[in-house]
Amino acid sequence: xxxxxxxxxxxxxxxxxxxxxxxxxxxxxxxxxxxxxxxxxxxxxxxxxxxxxxxxxxxxxxxxxxxxxxxxxxxxxxxxxxxxxxxxxxxxxxxxxxxxxxxxxxxxxxxxxxxxxxxxxxxxxxxxxxxxxxxxxxxxxxxxxxxxxxxxxxxxxxxxxxxxxxxxxxxxxxxxxxxxxxxxxxxxxxxxxxxxxxxxxxxxxxxxxxxxxxxxxxxxxxxxxxxxxxxxxxxxxxxxxxxxxxxxxxxxxxxxxxxxxxxxxxxx
DNA sequence: ATGTCGGCCATAGGCCGA
Numbered sequence: 001x002x003x004x005x006x007x008x009x010x011x012x013x014x015x016x017x018x019x020x021x022x023x024x025x026x027x028x029x030x031x032x033x034x035x036x037x038x039x040x041x042x043x044x045x046x047x048x049x050x051x052x053x054x055x056x057x058x059x060x061x062x063x064x065x066x067x068x069x070x071x072x073x074x075x076x077x078x079x080x081x082x083x084x085x086x087x088x089x090x091x092x093x094x095x096x097x098x099x100x101x102x103x104x105x106x107x108x109x110x111x112x113x114x115x116x117x118x119x120x121x122x123x124x125x126x127x128x129x130x131x132x133x134x135x136x137x138x139x140x141x142x143x144x145x146x147x148x149x150x151x152x153x154x155x156x157x158x159x160x161x162x163x164x165x166x167x168x169x170x171x172x173x174x175x176x177x178x179x180x181x182x183x184x185x186x187x188x189x190x191x192x193x194x195x196x197x198x199x200x201x202x203x204x205x206x207x208x209x210x211x212x213x214x215x216x217x218x219x220x221x222x223x224x225x226x227x228x229x230x231x232x233x234x235x236x237x238x239x240x241x242x243x244x245x246x247x248x249x250x251x252x253x254x255x256x257x258x259x260x261x262x263x264x265x266x267x268x
Numbered sequence: 269a270t271g272t273c274g275g276c277c278a279t280a281g282g283c284c285g286a
Contacts, residue, residue: 009273112285114286214286257273
């Protein structure tokens with residue numbers, strides 16, 4: 001079972017690049033972020049004609065996540081629990097029925113968190129950094145619930161977290177950024193420490209591996225990237241991992257997203 | 269330091285978010 005995650009930065013702008021990548025990469029499941037579309041406007045036929053079931057959790061202009069799956073899906077749910085007042089579409093879950101095993105998959109678009117606003121070292125209540133950290137507390141709670149089932153499950157998407165300095169070409173320029181600040185990294189580690197395996201790092205070590213290159217300042221041409229798209233695997237899913245790769249070359253194509261796909265192959 | 273996109277409203281370019 002090949003499961004991919006891809007922040008497409010707008011479905012309308014990726015109307016060619018996304019199907020092209022799907023046709024080549026042939027993931028069984030694709031978790032999409034930043035569809036930037038309401039559910040009714042999502043071009044589901046484009047994927048249905050390729051054999052994918054389509055489940056979206058969209059909103060106007062911003063955010064929005066989706067699951068495309070060639071395998072049957074059960075128990076789809078939308079929205080990260082823990083705050084009924086949160087209207088941002090950043091979380092979708094479903095159970096994928098594999099040939100051997102069912103896998104619970106969660107697609108997420110974690111808040112960016114910039115600008116960082118602190119008052120005496122505390123995030124300013126209601127600010128974007130505060131929203132990011134609170135969202136990560138809710139993610140921690142949901143992760144704990146799902147881990148308790150002791151079944152194969154994974155959470156993948158754009159975490160907007162640079163886990164360590166080696167995950168950025170220029171770590172010094174990210175020190176004060178919401179993607180790399182100590183509070184952000186600690187919140188990510190706290191989730192990891194529940195017992196997840198960070199799929200990419202379980203297989204590939206060292207610097208120079210990125211999943212995002214800014215459109216600005218020739219970041220791609222200079223390979224000035226960051227690794228912020230991650231797969232977190234439950235112990236039962238980690239035991240099934242065959243491979244995990246980042247499709248870097250996608251960034252060099254026509255009209256690319258600023259992110260590239262990352263995928264895992266599970267024996268499931 | 270800056271360099272770019274995408275989407276919205278609205279129909280040209282400014283604003284927001286990243």
